[in-house]
Amino acid sequence: MAGFHVLTGSGSTIAHPKVRRIGVSDILDAMRSGLADFWDRPSHYVFLCLIYPVIGMILLTWASTGNALQLIFPLVAGFALLGPLAAIGLYEISRRRERGEDASWRYAFEVVKSPAIPSILAVGAMLMAIFLVWIFTAQALYAWLYGPTxxxxxxxxxxxxxxxxxxxxxxxxxxFVGLLFALVVLSTTSVAFPMLLDRDVGAYAAVATSARVMLTNPLPILLWGLMVAALLVIGTIPLLVGLAVIFPILGHATWHLYRKTVVAPPERKRRR
Known part of the structure; x- marks a missing residue:
């Protein structure tokens, strides 16, 4: 039954939330709202998100000293594939701020108490698998062109x-191959994690809803993905330190993208 709950959530059937059509203005508004959430308490968020540049630097150091220089760029680029999962605490902060509750950074860790945590972990495992396949693919491409050395x-x-x-x-x-991996992640997780925090619908419904968001709004979501990629590149330029600001803004903005694209149920039950 635990596995079944992972797929379908708390109900016995798979949820099919309604998806809205959005435009470019909605994408820009989501970004502005993300900035507003960040600006509410920026010092706390920078402190919280310094962990991501630190992890990035650890990966770079490992590649530099572990005879894997050819993997530095794939690791940096692939790290972005894990962004939707890594930002899950920021979705919780935006959720609390939306409800007028205390949105201090310590509540980012409240996600572990979510009833949807099994589904969140399942979708996170899917992202990790995609990340590992990307790294192995990048290494295989290098070996094809340059050999095993x-x-x-x-x-x-x-x-x-x-x-x-x-x-x-x-x-x-x-x-080009990296773009294909990014499109897979964008199509399957654009709103999956915020949705699971908001309602326990199960991993399958969260991924399927993200796919329907992409199919319903291909151009706006592609623009969203392009903006996210561009901002992450900007954040990585100063030795990844810029991610401490860029990452939380994007995390909060993703929550607002979810709100704009997925219709809330008539009587949505709130977690306390």
Whole structure:
């Protein structure tokens, strides 16, 4: 029964929430609302989200010292694939702020008490699997072009990538494959985690609703994905430190995207 609950939530049937059509203005408004949530208590959110740049730096250090320089870019890019799960505490803060409750950063950890935590973990496991497949794919692409030997130095490898035919092939094919992975994540989790925090509908319904949001609003959601990618790139430039600001803004904005795209039930039960 526990596995069944993971798929369908607290009910005995799979939920099919109604999805709204949105426009570009709604995407921009979600971003503005995310900024407003962040600005409410920015110091707390920066403190909370410093963990993500730290994790990123640990990954970079591991790649640099572990004979895996070729995986630095895939790790940084792939880290964004886990963003929807990593921001789950921020959705809770936005949820509480929306309800007029105490939205202090410590409540980000209240998600562990959610009745939907099994479903959240299930969708999170799906994201982790996608991330690992991406890393293995990136390594396979490098091995196909350069062989099994890892590059000796980062600067030399960057020069090789930017100035040779093999390097351009790696860039073009790698980025195209990475785009496909990003589209899979965008299509399946754009609103999945905020939805599970808001209502215990199960992993299947959360993923399916995200897919319907994408199918109903392809251009706005693609714009959303492009904006998220661009802001994450900006956040990574100063040694990933910028993610401490960019990441919480995007996390809060995702909550508001969920509110704009998924119709609330007539009598939604609130968690206390």
């Amino acid at each position: 890892a590059p000796d130095a980062l600067i030399g490898f960057i020069y090789e990538v930017l100035t040779t035919r093999q390097g351009w092939t790696l860039l073009l094919v790698g980025n």
